[in-house]
Amino acid sequence: MENLPYDPARLAQRAAEIVANTRELSALGWTPATSSNFSMRLDDRHAAITVSGRDKGRLTEADIMVVDFAGQPVATSHRPSAETLLHTQLYARFPEIGCVLHTHSRTQTVCSRLFAAQGHMRLEGYELLKAFAGNQTHEMAIDVPVLPNTQDMPALAAQVEDLLDAGPLWGYLIDGHGLYAWGRDMAEARRHLEAFEFLFACELDLRRLHA
Ligand SMILES: CSC[C@@H](O)[C@@H](O)C(=O)COP(=O)(O)O
Numbered sequence: 682m683e684n685l686p687y688d689p690a691r692l693a694q695r696a697a698e699i700v701a702n703t704r705e706l707s708a709l710g711w712t713p714a715t716s717s718n719f720s721m722r723l724d725d726r727h728a729a730i731t732v733s734g735r736d737k738g739r740l741t742e743a744d745i746m747v748v749d750f751a752g753q754p755v756a757t758s759h760r761p762s763a764e765t766l767l768h769t770q771l772y773a774r775f776p777e778i779g780c781v782l783h784t785h786s787r788t789q790t791v792c793s794r795l796f797a798a799q800g801h802m803r804l805e806g807y808e809l810l811k812a813f814a815g816n817q818t819h820e821m822a823i824d825v826p827v828l829p830n831t832q833d834m835p836a837l838a839a840q841v842e843d844l845l846d847a848g849p850l851w852g853y854l855i856d857g858h859g860l861y862a863w864g865r866d867m868a869e870a871r872r873h874l875e876a877f878e879f880l881f882a883c884e885l886d887l888r889r890l891h892a
């Protein structure tokens with residue numbers, strides 16, 4: 682048997698978790714037209730991530746591959762997600778991060794357009810802010826950064842590094858593109874993703890009502 686640099690049993694377990702959750706997120710309409718990508722940490726050097734270009738609503742374990750934290754494929758000829766670097770930079774920097782989720786819901790994309798000029802989207806006074814790990818109260822605000830979109834992943838990753846230097850972050854938007862969110866494990870990353878989606882939708886509703 683091939684001598685793999687990661688634990689294949691752990692890969693199988695993480696792949697099953699990614700597939701089950703991706704299908705649920707896809708059923709919500711958050712991964713249109715093969716968009717979005719998903720990953721989980723395997724160990725201190727490797728992550729399991731979706732193969733590039735796959736239909737996220739029909740994902741199977743065969744659509745999950747391994748990369749190192751430089752974003753290079755490990756023991757596979759598959760092509761990893763085009764945005765692999767945005768996942769691996771988080772695993773490389775924060776040992777406590779175990780899962781990174783990227784989706785393209787309509788709400789996320791509309792918000793990214795609406796708040797791009799401002800550079801961030803403020804979420805303030807909501808009970809659901811307590812869904813973000815470490816927050817104890819609704820009496821606070823978070824500014825979700827909105828980065829300009831680019832196909833230059835090293836450039837985008839460098840901008841994310843600057844954001845991470847600036848303070849605690851649970852996710853960010855990319856203009857005209859979608860949302861990145863993460864957490865210790867799948868459950869926490871999903872909680873953050875769902876909280877962002879809900880709060881973004883509230884802000885859009887308020888804008889419509891005030892229009
Ligand atoms: C189908 S367009 C969306 C892609 O360009 C990208 O933003 C995306 O989220 C999925 O890319 P992928 O390479 O499949 O991980």
Ligand SMILES: [Zn+2]
Nearest residue numbers: 716717858859
């Ligand atoms: Zn994307």
